[in-house]
Amino acid sequence: MNDMKSIVKKYVGHRGQLKKAATGYSSKKGNYHSERYPEIVIFMKHGPEYITLIRKTVNMHNPEMFIELGTLHGGLTMGIMEGCSDVEIHSFDYKRSLSPGLSLIFFDNGVTCHRANLMLEKPSEDLVNLLTENKHRRKILYCDNGDKIKEVNTYAKYISPGDLIGCHDWLFEIGPNEIEETLRDFEPYDHEPYERMLAWTRFWIKK
Ligand SMILES: C[S@@+](CC[C@H](N)C(=O)[O-])C[C@H]1O[C@@H](n2cnc3c(N)ncnc32)[C@H](O)[C@@H]1O
Numbered sequence: 001m002n003d004m005k006s007i008v009k010k011y012v013g014h015r016g017q018l019k020k021a022a023t024g025y026s027s028k029k030g031n032y033h034s035e036r037y038p039e040i041v042i043f044m045k046h047g048p049e050y051i052t053l054i055r056k057t058v059n060m061h062n063p064e065m066f067i068e069l070g071t072l073h074g075g076l077t078m079g080i081m082e083g084c085s086d087v088e089i090h091s092f093d094y095k096r097s098l099s100p101g102l103s104l105i106f107f108d109n110g111v112t113c114h115r116a117n118l119m120l121e122k123p124s125e126d127l128v129n130l131l132t133e134n135k136h137r138r139k140i141l142y143c144d145n146g147d148k149i150k151e152v153n154t155y156a157k158y159i160s161p162g163d164l165i166g167c168h169d170w171l172f173e174i175g176p177n178e179i180e181e182t183l184r185d186f187e188p189y190d191h192e193p194y195e196r197m198l199a200w201t202r203f204w205i206k207k
Contacts (some may be wrong), residue, residue: 032075035082037105045144046076046168050201051076054142054166057190061164063087064137067130069151070144071113074102081111092116092127092145119147123154124201131158141149141205143167148174156182159206164189166203 028050034040066080071093081089093116116126141159143151148167158164186204194201
């Protein structure tokens with residue numbers, strides 16, 4: 001937590017505004033260049049450097065399932081699909097932003113794209129069922145939806161000890177205070193490379 005506080009102090013101004021340096025390395029947007037389908041380039045809301053970082057964490061944890069909240073155009077989804085083998089991938093969004101071609105490629109590669117609104121008053125049954133029916137499988141739940149605070153606080157309780165939860169926009173849209181209660185059941189997981197690179201993603205492992 002001290003490290004996070006010092007990052008906030010260094011990069012967030014006294015009125016909560018971002019200081020310019022904070023956006024230096026970890027860009028918020030980028031393109032994912034497919035490694036298997038050279039003609040495919042997908043705009044994503046993660047800088048390209050995130051693919052390497054997140055894949056490393058996923059491969060280290062070696063989960064059976066990777067569940068992404070917030071598919072958008074499928075850039076990060078494809079990055080995980082191409083860089084992490086033997087992982088069942090699910091991605092949720094309430095909009096259909098995937099191109100028909102990419103939907104087919106995902107289907108062929110066993111990636112399941114779900115359409116569900118995750119921010120209604122009641123937690124999404126589709127997502128809760130997926131998490132609870134697979135409670136004995138090693139999972140990563142990655143929150144990159146419209147409201148990260150609500151997503152983490154709502155869905156963290158449905159994953160099991162040993163599973164990871166992660167989120168994007170750490171210290172920008174969501175920080176330790178907003179998920180303090182939830183984080184009591186978790187410990188930081190592989191934070192060092194993300195902190196070193198001032199990346200906007202963090203993962204925690206459930207105790
Ligand atoms: C930041 S983008 C996801 C970016 C994607 N993971 C990437 O790396 O390119 C957030 C996505 O969340 C979706 N979203 C926003 N509110 C939602 C909600 N209430 N339920 C489901 N999806 C939602 C949006 O449609 C959008 O595609």
